[in-house]
Amino acid sequence: MSEAKSPRQDLMRWKKQPVRRTVSQICPPPRRPLTVADIQPGMENERLGVVRDSMFQNPLIVKAELGKPRERSYRLPGVNFNYGLYIRGLDGGVPEAIGHWNVFKQQPPCPHELTRNYIAMNREAVRACLVTAPENLLYRQLNDIRISDQDDRRVKKEPPSLPPDMTFGIRSRPSTPFFDLLQNRYQQLWVQEQKATQRAIKLEKKHKVGPHLDTFPTEADRQRAFKAHREECAVRQGTLRMGNYTHP
Template sequence: MSSPRVGVVRDSMLTNPLLIKASLGQTRSRGLSVPGPEFTFGTSNLLRDGGVSEVLSSWRVQSGRGHSAPHQPLITDFVSLNRDAVKSGLVTAKELSQYRAQKGEDSSKIPAPKQQEGRASRRPAVPDITFGVTTRVLSPLSDLLSHEYAHRWMDEQLSRNQTSNHKKLQRIKPGCIPDTRTSLLRRSKALPITQTPVKLPRFIHAAPALDTFRDQEARLQAVRAHHSDSVSRRGVQGLGTYSVD
């Protein structure tokens, strides 16, 4: 028995990319649905300026107003509350919150700002702000008559020239051989030992258990060689600490 769905063209066949086949001489469809004729592309314009587009698209009737002004909700004026709290000597957050709870409900109520339809609300301008560039402080007349600025400019130029000359002297001349680790070792000398190693009292007078030197002269010679060669083994990383003359 055959299925009743065999040979029936369904709407799902037009959206499934695995079932869509290209027509002769045409590209294969993507299977995307297109909105109907009632769909309007673009964004809606909320600007109501009384232009031609508003007249053609809608019929706006001005609502009748009574003799009384429209009622606007009242909001708390936190600026005046904070100003009065500071004048009263309250500066901490806890004191300000308590002051607002006591005085905020009784006074300091202002009407809420009215927002224009279709436009972003503008923030109220700060009364103590000044737009533009601040004016430069006037120069004292005594400094102008005594040529103080000219002398200051001359001093800056002289100091700049001295700095440039000092940098030129510090540059390595061509043909000069730079110092290496070997040359630094030749001119270095061992630093004096400031701290003596800690010795336990029971080991101060103890004799050595093994003596590998032939005589006392050989021992002193080995100690002097070890002391002269210890310069390159000092420091935290064992690379040596040098004091160049």
């Protein structure tokens, strides 16, 4: 006498089982490339002379057979294959979505590596009469002094206190005065600045510089020298600067 099946077993039998795909189905293996043994007489890739298997593995050399697409040495999956990452969802419907919540477990904190106390290690190395770089390196490897957590928190700079009404970012520039733009006010100001600059340059050029060196002790000596220069003026004239009396 056959045993009576429970309604739970019937439900499990008719319930749709989740589809599980293997790695080979998601990422199919590459297709085996052509070899010399696969080449038959009359094919497009038939060659004369020395033929190697590497000649049929280069996609730039391999020709497409007549009436067939060019092979790329890969096999495409079936029609029912979905490209991308396969995500297994929950099929419990609305009750499971409302009554279940995925909570990530908190990971234990990783141990914090303490900072090296170079000041203490250098001080102890000097007390041990170790002053060279190799000696200090060996001393630090043997006597590794670290700063405790409390000292490390004290050494680190605390963030500066900011006012509560501080605004971060760049200040917005003032609004453009359209009235000045319509009147060409900026052009007039530029022309005035250029005229003022040119006027200052002209005044500097016309400024007379006084004498920096006075070679005459008195004013009488100056006048006497000018008088002698005027008397000798006739002698220094002429073509050869030897006087006018040298002309024929």
